Amino acid sequence: MNQMSKKTIISKIIGKKHHLFSYPFFHLPSRLLVFQIHYDVATCNLFLQSYANHKNLTKGKQLHSLMVTSGFIHLPSSITSLINMYSKCNQMEEAVLVFHDPYRERNVFAYNAIIAGFVANGLAADGFQFYKRMRSVGVMPDKFTFPCVVRACCEFMEIRKIHGCLFKMGLELNVFVGSALVNTYLKVDGMEDAEKVFEELPERDVVLWNAMINGYIKIGHLNKAVAVFKKMGEEGISLSRFTTTSILSVFTSMGDINNGRAIHGIVTKMGYSSCVAVSNALIDMYGKCKHNKDALLIFEMINEKDLFSWNSIISAHEQCGDHDGTLRLFGKMLASRVLPDVITITVVLPACSHLAALMHGREIHGYMIVNGLGKNENSDDVLLNNAVMDMYAKCGCMKNAGIIFDLMRNKDVASWNIMIMGYAMHGYGTEALDMFHRMCEAQIKPNVVTFVGVLSACSHAGFVHQGRSFLTRMELEFGVIPTIEHYTCIIDMLGRAGQLGEAYDLAQRIPLQDNLILWMALLGACRLHGNAELGNVVGEKIRQLEPKNCGSGSYILMSSLYGVVGRYEEALEVRRTMKEQNVKKTPGCSWIELKNGLYVFSMGDRTHHELNALINCLCGFQYFHDEVMHSF
């Protein structure tokens, strides 16, 4: 046998030191025997450490059994390694069993390991109990104990008490303890104390600087976060990948694409591009700054895309209003077998709402139900439920929207608004107003959006008298000052009801009358009732407001209005003007989801073989082969 150490030989047998776990454990003793080495406690601990880091519980348990039969189990180092292995495999019950074995000594290592295990598993209170027990049985904590104990504190007074204890023991200047102190003070809103700890520490490493940056981000002081980042550079602290993700989130929030790009450069230079979290932060930055092409480039370069990568690229598309892109990427995400979470669903559902893609919305809702997404023990995720309800409402499925609404344990004002708007949008005026009255009975204070829904319901259902009454009551009774959207609803309502003169008077009287939608609503009413004289006046007003060559809506309405009243020459003249000024009309289309796909209907298109059977009107339709829609 040569002079190599046991550790070196093990490493040679297995390969690279970080791949210890990849070597089948059951081969280990025999292979060691080939090298004439008998495994010992140190070897077992080495393997336990590796299994812990790779969360390989099966092999960890096998080794545990072997250690029991080999008699290694009573040694303090074995206990610590076993507790660590079970903790990292999220098996705290097993870790506690090892800790409590009556034949074993519980020294500071064992206590440190069990406290760390509880804290890492999100069971801070249990970790804190073990710290108390440690003190009561007279085991002295050390510099390894406190970073975890400090993390276990969840109240300001608790952390102050521990801080005092650290001071007495002379451990408050340790950089690990300091980082934990800074983070915990930040958690309990003690930014001033965190700053004090930071200032007083003699040694400040990159983790500590990062903690300060994150602290300022948490309290919304983004400029201070940038200042800390700059100071890091001045003091020659080398940035870690954690620094880059944090500072990227700052520039993302600021919408600062230039500095974001500068960080991208640093990331590339430092070789952090291969880190998926860094790439995810870059995707988010480019997406929020409306640079989707760059976001996609980064996304495509990631080898192992995680949930964050998918959520970031999907939300980048949705934020740009690319609802098709959102659904296409969502389909690809499912095909990649990455499971969506609450965030994915919250981003994707509005895309279904915008496209009125009921079938996909339903599938997503089904996925939520099966996987219990959005449901908690005591309270549901209101925003997620609102998104589902909104999807059903916008897709015209008010029955399902109503079922979800009735089942929701927690409702907010938006939940009520979605129902009112949904009923209003689909012409159920009475139901919308009933919902409003139920809302008032439930003591929910209506807001600006509520009255857009209420007035819109009155407009679509022809409740002119009630609409007028609501316009007065909303301010006097509910303290909601009418905005241009509310006045537009009223003008639309009066116009639909044929009260064009009154609608025009109101349009002229209200503040902020330079609103295109408002006048377009009135022009629509002129067309509906064939009033070409008022239509001319309104059309002129719109042409003044509408930038040249921008939008075709008013031209189309004017041309249609002249057609309705039989003034065909003038109708043709409007069309000629449109041609001269190169104003183009985007062809309108509708679509319907059937069992085998999405069908798009557009004017004049008669290409589908089942045209007559499917739809008895002048519109044609074409089968819409969209890989997105079929990839679910």
Next chain:
DNA sequence: TTAGGGTTAG
């Protein structure tokens, strides 16, 4: 034998 950190929505 044991310790401190980052990114996605509304």
